[in-house]
Amino acid sequence: MIAFNKYYNHFNLLSSILIVVSLLLLIFKGLNFGIDFKGGTLIELRASDTKINVSSLRDRFNQMDLGDVSVKKFGNDTDFLVKFENKDNKKNIIEEIKASLDKSFGNNYDFRRVENVGPKVSAELLKSGVIAISLSLALMLIYIWIRFEWQFSLGAILALFHDVIVTLGVFSLFSLEINLSIIAAVLTIVGYSMNDTVVIFDRVRENLRKYSDIKIFELTNISINETLSRTIITSATTLLALLAIYLFGGEILKGFSLAMILGVIFGTYSSIYIANTVLVRLRVSQKTVLREDDQK
């Protein structure tokens, strides 16, 4: 048996620091919103001429008066991602850009993807993204409230917040782009983290009923150990699948799979070191579950 409970305090401290740092990052550095949420235009471009590179593209685009332009390599040496604000929301902007690029590069490039999100739509997408995440947290809260005692709910929700905030914190730290698929990833993380926590909690409650003489501090450790191989195997297979997406699923899914990988790691960690410690700190005992059983 591994003594997970020996490190409860250490990891609680670590998590608190992580959460505070993430919140500070989110407040002061902010998130790098993609065009889905900020509005603007994105062009994925493939070049067939080595003359076309990040700096020559940047020069060309900067001459076009498009506002803030960012040019990046995308995956391999011939693919580039160009993003700009398109502040005035010009109508025929793509045609103008094509004409301008034709002048410098001839026909040696190809637009593989064009996305243009107006300010109204991006504001709505952001709003619905925030609503979706809040709604999912609320639904999880309600679900766990119905299924478990309030101490458990609190533990699970704290673990959830931890996972979401720290994942977003990592995105902020490395200025990784937040787009629609990241919202999908965050929601899935919420589901996964909850799933992981609930499996351990299920066991904690079962053990609470079974043993009246073991303190919650010990009991959580027993429960974690009993479910440990399941936790490891499920996390491992999920991570293997995600790793396959990250490495082979193409550039478009990179951000999504990275967010999910982080979320699975944090989710697994938090169900052990946050959800359970909440039970310990709230001094959950056999009475907690038995009282509830009586009511039912």
Add this chain to the structure above:
Amino acid sequence: MLYFSKLRILFITIFSVLFILIASSNLFKFDDSFFDKKINLGLDLQGGSYLLLEIDNEPVIEQKLQNLTTTIRNYFKEKNIKINNIKIENQNIFFNVIDNDKQAVLDVFQDENSDLNPYYPRFKSHQLEIEDTGLNIKVNFSKQGLIKLKTSSQDQAIEIVRRRVDEVGTNEPNILKRGNNRILVELPGLDDPMRIKSLLGKTANLTFRFVTNDENDRFGVENLKFENSLEEATVSKRIIISGENLLDAQPKMDTQNNQTIVSFTLDRVGAKRFGKATSTGIGKKLAIVLDGKIISAPVVRDTIASGSGQISGGFTFQSATDLALLLRSGALPAPLEIIEERTVGPDLGQDSINAGMIALAIGFMLVIIFMFVKYKFFGLITNVTLIVNLFILLGVLTLFEATLTLPGIAGIILTVGMAVDANVLIFERIKEELKDETNNILAFDGGYTKSRTAILDANITTLLAAIILFFMGSGPVKGFAVTLGVGIFTTLFSVYFIARLFTSIYVARNKDKEKLI
């Protein structure tokens, strides 16, 4: 938990085989009359264009209010009530009447049978709201009135958009309403949406009006620019004929001076009016105005009674074709703005499919190897279950003709990763049971029973997340929600029926063996 009746085994087998067949119909071509359902590929996988259009209703509202002022004036004139100082400000009509008439006017607007102000009994609301501000009387559209107006202009616009898109002849376009002022256009396989965008961006409001020098024209005048030059001309607001009077329009080559022109045919009313106007207006210039710009303003040389004519204006063949198309499909009730556009080229779509499939294959292999190494025989059972699960999932998607997107493929891979969870929960539980229980059958049974709540909880939480994503997400993300959500059900089915069936057969044959798992 381990007992299966023969009937149930039969049912599980038929069900699984059926879905495997359905899923494989995406790979092999079956006879269409027998089964023609297929998983649709999203625009991000097959390439194509997604356009979200917003109808700008402001001009429509302005126009309606403008018409309304005339209607109000005439309506009360018949009743010998004089309307004074009528004007439009900020989408409100203001006017004055003498105090003695005030009540009568208010009554007309508030009468449920009023023909001036239609009443919608279903919403218990009039089209217009009236208010006596003391200073004057204020009339504006009620909330319901505005909604009606918006939905009706949306209905008209979607019809015109459909006609224009159909005329260009793209592959299976998808044109849908969004809210009450938006239209979603999905154009699969369209690599370069520029032409469609420019066609949808035009209102195509065509009018024929005389150029005039008379500033005091009874209908009012306006200065309009020419389409191809900076010149301006003063044009009467009186409309001789408009786009509505057109029966047909076609691009043509004018053989005399080698110009591309658009020839048109008018309906009976239009022909009559056109004939009359051209007979009285010989020598005058007739301006052909499209969306507030003069295309050309030829001099009328003869009476045109045939009801057909032509527009010249320095067209290329392409621009003449487009103008004819716009004229044939009719004018939009209001301008459209493209507020969101996403276009994916077909080669990027193919690359995404390839990458997604490779990731799926590798993810699948990794999970299968991992499970086999970890659980040996029971790993094999899990793996068979996984494969069947994947087929059932694809089968369900096929049956509902769901749209598969790139995030959707990610959802399938993720399902593969998470699907083992239920089996692992069960196997781990069985292992624990076997510590105190020597009877294999009882231990296995206990493992299944005792792991049930945890499995249920775990799947419900993921399902909740998927449901929210489905309703809140858009486009590709929705595809992810679908595969993730459907994956939960197929996983539960395959774990509780297929894997359990194999397990029970194995346990029944080896019930006296030790260390079964």
